Amino acid sequence: xxxxxxxxxxxxxxxxxxxxxxxxxxxxxxxxxxxxxxxxxxxxxxxxxxxxxxxxxxxxxxxxxxxxxxxxxxxxxxxxxxxxxxxxxxxxxxxxxxxxxxxxxxxxxxxxxxxxxxxxxxxxxxxxxxxxxxxxxxxxxxxxxxxxxxxxxxxxxxxxxxxxxxxxxxxxxxxxxxxxxxxxxxxxxxxxxxxxxxxxxxxxxxxxxxxxxxxxxxxxxxxxxxxxxxxxxxxxxxxxxxxxxxxx
Amino acid sequence: xxxxxxxxxxxxxxxxxxxxxxxxxxxxxxxxxxxxxxxxxxxxxxxxxxxxxxxxxxxxxxxxxxxxxxxxxxxxxxxxxxxxxxxxxxxxxxxxxxxxxxxxxxxxxxxxxxxxxxxxxxxxxxxxxxxxxxxxxxxxxxxxxxxxxxxxxxxxxxxxxxxxxxxxxxxxxxxxxxxxxxxxxxxxxxxxxxxxxxxxxxxxxxxxxxxxxxxxxxxxxxxxxxxxxxxxxxxxxxxxxxxxxxxxxxxxxxxxxxxxxxxxxxxxxxxxxxxxxxxxxxxxxxxxxxxxxxxxxxxxxxxxxxxxxxxxxxxxxxxxxxxxxxxxxxxxxxxxxxxxxxxxxxxxxxxxxxxxxxxxxxxxxxxxxxxxxxxxxxxxxxxxxxxxxxxxxxxxxxxxxxxxxxxxxxxxxxxxxxxxxxxxxxxxx
Numbered sequence: 254x255x256x257x258x259x260x261x262x263x264x265x266x267x268x269x270x271x272x273x274x275x276x277x278x279x280x281x282x283x284x285x286x287x288x289x290x291x292x293x294x295x296x297x298x299x300x301x302x303x304x305x306x307x308x309x310x311x312x313x314x315x316x317x318x319x320x321x322x323x324x325x326x327x328x329x330x331x332x333x334x335x336x337x338x339x340x341x342x343x344x345x346x347x348x349x350x351x352x353x354x355x356x357x358x359x360x361x362x363x364x365x366x367x368x369x370x371x372x373x374x375x376x377x378x379x380x381x382x383x384x385x386x387x388x389x390x391x392x393x394x395x396x397x398x399x400x401x402x403x404x405x406x407x408x409x410x411x412x413x414x415x416x417x418x419x420x421x422x423x424x425x426x427x428x429x430x431x432x433x434x435x436x437x438x439x440x441x442x443x444x445x446x447x448x449x450x451x452x453x454x455x456x457x458x459x460x461x462x463x464x465x466x467x468x469x470x471x472x473x474x475x476x477x478x479x480x481x482x483x484x485x486x487x488x489x490x491x492x493x494x495x496x497x498x499x500x501x
Numbered sequence: 502x503x504x505x506x507x508x509x510x511x512x513x514x515x516x517x518x519x520x521x522x523x524x525x526x527x528x529x530x531x532x533x534x535x536x537x538x539x540x541x542x543x544x545x546x547x548x549x550x551x552x553x554x555x556x557x558x559x560x561x562x563x564x565x566x567x568x569x570x571x572x573x574x575x576x577x578x579x580x581x582x583x584x585x586x587x588x589x590x591x592x593x594x595x596x597x598x599x600x601x602x603x604x605x606x607x608x609x610x611x612x613x614x615x616x617x618x619x620x621x622x623x624x625x626x627x628x629x630x631x632x633x634x635x636x637x638x639x640x641x642x643x644x645x646x647x648x649x650x651x652x653x654x655x656x657x658x659x660x661x662x663x664x665x666x667x668x669x670x671x672x673x674x675x676x677x678x679x680x681x682x683x684x685x686x687x688x689x690x691x692x693x694x695x696x697x698x699x700x701x702x703x704x705x706x707x708x709x710x711x712x713x714x715x716x717x718x719x720x721x722x723x724x725x726x727x728x729x730x731x732x733x734x735x736x737x738x739x740x741x742x743x744x745x746x747x748x749x750x751x752x753x754x755x756x757x758x759x760x761x762x763x764x765x766x767x768x769x770x771x772x773x774x775x776x777x778x779x780x781x782x783x784x785x786x787x788x789x790x791x792x793x794x795x796x797x798x799x800x801x802x803x804x805x806x807x808x809x810x811x812x813x814x815x816x817x818x819x820x821x822x823x824x825x826x827x828x829x830x831x832x833x834x835x836x837x838x839x840x841x842x843x844x845x846x847x848x849x850x851x852x853x854x855x856x857x858x859x860x861x862x863x864x865x866x867x868x869x870x871x872x873x874x875x876x877x878x879x880x881x882x883x884x885x886x887x888x889x890x891x892x893x894x895x896x897x898x899x900x901x902x903x904x905x906x907x908x909x910x911x912x913x914x915x916x917x918x919x920x921x922x923x924x925x926x927x928x929x930x
Contacts, residue, residue, distance in 0.1 A: 287560050294887055309886065318733050324644035325637040344633050345550075345625020347565045348644055354733025354885045356559025360625060362551035415549045416625025470885055473732055489811040491887040499561045501551050 256334040256478075257423060258450040259437070260461055261308050263484030265444035268293050268306035272436035272445060276310075279424060279435035280410025281397075285498045286359040288410070288421040289436050294491040304494075307487055308445065310436065311336065311357040311421035312469060312477030319349035319358065328418075329404075334478050335423050337401075337408040345416040354470050355477075358420045362501045365413035396426040423447070513674065515769045515922045518681050523768075524915065531912040538905010541898045542622055550625055554896040564880035564893035568903060569623035571872040574724055575753060576616035576906070577651055578746070578868065581721060582754020583609025584659050586783075587666070588710035598782055600775035601762045604914075604923050606663040608757060611913045613656040615906050620648065622902050643730055646723020655720045658713050665706050668692045669699070670926045681920065688921075721747040728875060735812040736805075736879035745797045751790040752836070753868035756861035759783050761914070763858045765923055774924050781852050788843035791836055791864065798833060815890075816882045825878050828870045835867030 268291055276282070276289040292307040313336045319328050320336060327342035328349050338349075350358035375381060376389050397409050402425070409426035413419065424434035428447075432438070437445040448457030460482075467486055468477045513519075545552045556563025583605040590598045624630040634648045671688035674681070692698060722743035728734075729742025759780065766775040805817035820829045839860035846852050881891035917923060 285561055286557075290560050292887060318731065322642050322644065322731075324639055324642040324648060325633040326639050327633075327637075342629075342633055342637065343626065344630035346620075346623070346630070346644065347625070348642070348727075350558055350565045351734060351880060352731050353558075356557075356884060356886060356888055358559075358565075359557050359561075360565060361549070362556065363549040414626075418625075470733070473885075475733070487887050493887050493889055496562070496889055497560050499556070499563075501556065501561070 254332070254451050255449045256451045257313075257428065257447065258334065258457055258461075259310065259313075259423070259434070259479045260446040260457055260466070261479065261481045262444045262446065262460075263305070263307070263481055265442045265483075266291070266306045266308060267442060267444075268304075269441065271439050271441055272308060275435040275439035276421070279394075279427075280422070281393075281413070282359070282410070282419075283361070283363070283365050283413060283501070285501050286419075287497055288357070288359070288419075290497065292487070292491075293494050294487055295494045296488065296490050296492070305484065305487070305491070307481075307484075308436075309355065309357065309469070310434075310479060311423070312355050312475065312479045313421075313423060314475040314477045316474060316476045318352040318354070318473075318475060322348045322352045324348065331402060331404070335425055335428075337406070337422055337425060338417075338419055339406045339408060340414055340417050340419070341407045343417045345418060347418060349418055354473055354475070358418055361413055361415050361417050361419065364415040394426070396430075399426065401425050401429055513679055513681065513922075514926060515771070515918070515924060517919055517922055518679060520919070524919065528912060528915050531908045531915060534904050534908025535912055536905075537901050538903075538908065541901025541905060545622070545898050545902070552896060552898045554894050554899060556891075556893070558880055558891065559884065559886075559888050562881075562889055562891040564877050564891060566623075566876050566880060567893055568873065568895045568899050569619055571869065571876045572903060572906065573616050573619040573623065573647065574746070574872045574875070575869050576612045576619055577647070577724055578612075578721070578750030578753045578872070579757050579865075580609040580612035580616065580655070580659070580754065581717065581747070581750035582756075582758045583607070583612065584655075584662065584713055584717060585751065585754070586758060586786075587662065588714055591706050591710040592714075595782065597776060597778040600771065600924050601758060601779050601783070603663070603667065603925050604761050604765060605758055606659065606666065607914060607917055607923065608754070608761060609659045610656065610663060611910050612754075612757075613652065613659065614913070615910050617652045617656070618909070619906060620652070622906075643723060643726040646720060647727060650716075650723060651720045655713075655716055658709065658716065662706065662709050662713065664688075665702060665709070666925075667921065668702065669694065670922055673926060674922075684920065718747060721750045724750075728879075733885065734879045735810065735883045735885070736816040737875070737883075739801075739804075741797055741801060742875075745794065745801075748790055748794045748797065749868055749871060752787065752794055753865050755783055755787040755790065756864040756868070759787065759857050759861035763854050763861075765918075766854075769918075769924070771924050774927070777852055777854070780854055780857055784843050784852055784857055785847060787860075787864070788840060788847060791840035791843070795833075795836060795840060798836075812883055812885055816878050819878050819882045820874060825874055829874055832867040832870030832874065835863045835870065839864050839867075 270291045273289050273291055282288055290309045294305045296303045317330055317336050320330050325342055325344055327339040330336050347360055400406055401408050409422055433447050437447040446457050446460055448455040450458055464482050466480045466482045555565055555567045558565055586605040587602045590602050621627045638649050668689050671685045672692045672694055675685035675689050725743035725746035728737040729739055731737045762775055805813055819825050842860055877893055881893055
């Protein structure tokens with residue numbers, strides 16, 4: 254059996270948000286949508302302040318509240334630990350979003366194509382062609398259009414439909430090819446780790462062995478698949494010092 | 502001479518089949534309201550739900566459930582009164598309430614339809630929803646109670662109840678020629694005004710009433726469970742949600758019924774059928790429900806301020822003294838004042854229908870306010886991770902859809918009044 258787990262080494266994270274960028278590019282998420290988000294937190298009053306960073310992907314909980322409440326079974330838990338959304342089945346009731354204590358769900362409030370046109374560079378545009386010389390072709394990853402897993406459902410990123418819920422997939426389309434999720438692959442300081450925890454010899458098992466770790470909001474009993482090492486959970490005094498883009 | 506006599510006897514009771522100027526004006530206004538709602542929904546459908554004021558929780562700092570969900574809860578709540586009162590009349594033989602039984606049943610059916618529509622306008626993929634909610638129904642989801650149980654089970658049994666109880670009247674109306682005779686013939690098809698049939702109908706409606714009452718408790722509780730079971734959303738998690746939902750449902754429903762009964766009594770000159778005793782009974786029932794609900798409110802406030810967790814505290818501060826304070830205290834006032842007003846009338850035994858109508862309207866405003874406060878503050882202020890506090894304000898599109906929903910309700914009730922006697926006809930000895 255395989256069970257995927259992500260580990261976040263908070264001693265290493267420097268809050269550069271390269272993972273956020275990688276996620277956006279890999280999954281083509283629209284404006285103001287952050288499947289991966291890194292909190293930049295501050296505590297205390299100047300000059301006695303403490304800063305910390307906290308990457309927050311979907312926690313892929315083993316006892317996921319979002320899976321429980323979905324009225325149509327579009328949000329489901331796979332045997333390998335991934336919590337995924339069937340974009341063909343979701344009806345857009347957004348119950349998963351209110352049930353999730355981590356705030357990782359994002360709804361397609363607009364037609365994603367329209368939202369894209371406003372913030373993506375239209376490389377196909379004839380006006381832009383002379384500038385790029387056509388060397389940057391508009392690219393769409395065909396993996397996103399494939400059905401994934403033994404259950405054969407449309408679950409990977411970029412399948413954005415108006416009125417449908419979406420969230421981090423642990424890059425299911427990459428993981429199934431034996432690749433790492435985009436955020437993990439990109440992290441310049443190796444703060445993010447990913448792998449099969451059931452496999453004793455896997456790098457993640459070795460990394461987590463004999464280490465103190467915590468999960469976010471452990472007390473809720475959601476049992477997340479994301480494990481944090483080398484830090485402390487955010488206290489209630491922590492405040493986010495900058496807000497990401499919020500306009501859809 | 503004979504012709505006049507015929508005309509008089511042919512006249513359908515309670516203004517059925519005849520259009521008055523006031524009714525036409527009322528229906529025209531309601532139709533305009535519905536048109537506004539349709540336009541609002543069309544805009545929402547075209548632009549996506551970005552046209553509403555709702556946004557994602559977390560980094561986007563919004564509320565993903567807004568007035569639409571509040572209205573689902575509210576409308577399903579209104580449906581409480583109808584079938585409860587109708588069933589209580591059947592079960593306990595409350596003769597003096599017979600006059601309001603049918604409008605109560607109608608109110609239930611209309612309110613449930615509006616609740617269902619409010620769900621549909623809230624869905625990002627409404628057409629998919631209509632199929633998938635049944636095709637892939639999951640009883641494990643508290644929404645199963647809302648979508649499947651309420652909308653199909655509860656609505657269906659209420660429709661059957663309305664149909665069964667109206668057949669004697671339909672049969673009587675089908676006897677005399679009128680423009681609507683074919684409709685009544687169809688309505689009363691298979692009905693024979695015999696003692697045997699009457700006994701059978703009485704038995705059927707009795708057992709149906711007995712079956713609907715628990716279904717009703719389950720349905721309203723399951724709406725409370727939609728919120729009360731969510732441990733990850735402070736302010737929602739709690740045992741009190743389900744019973745409080747049932748009781749507030751009764752408050753808004755009985756409030757509506759009082760207003761509708763007073764309107765029908767006045768407009769259709771039904772003073773002899775809907776006597777002051779009916780209002781007395783409804784007023785006492787409403788008073789009782791209000792006091793029970795206020796007790797719940799007090800318990801809830803105490804629990805949330807005595808030793809709250811940090812997040813619970815943030816929400817209760819926003820409710821009691823912060824951004825939502827005016828809605829909170831306004832709603833509480835809208836429930837407290839009528840409660841004491843009704844208590845005063847009960848003590849002095851002077852029931853004023855005019856005042857009761859005003860109270861019926863006010864408690865509904867209070868109920869809408871309380872529903873809104875259940876849904877929204879826990880989303881904007883209830884984040885457990887250090888996200889900033891969110892904001893939510895309904896957009897014009899949402900207001901337009903709300904106007905449309907209320908107008909559709911008025912249109913349906915108004916339309917029914919011209920098709921069928923809304924007050925049960927007196928039994929000819």
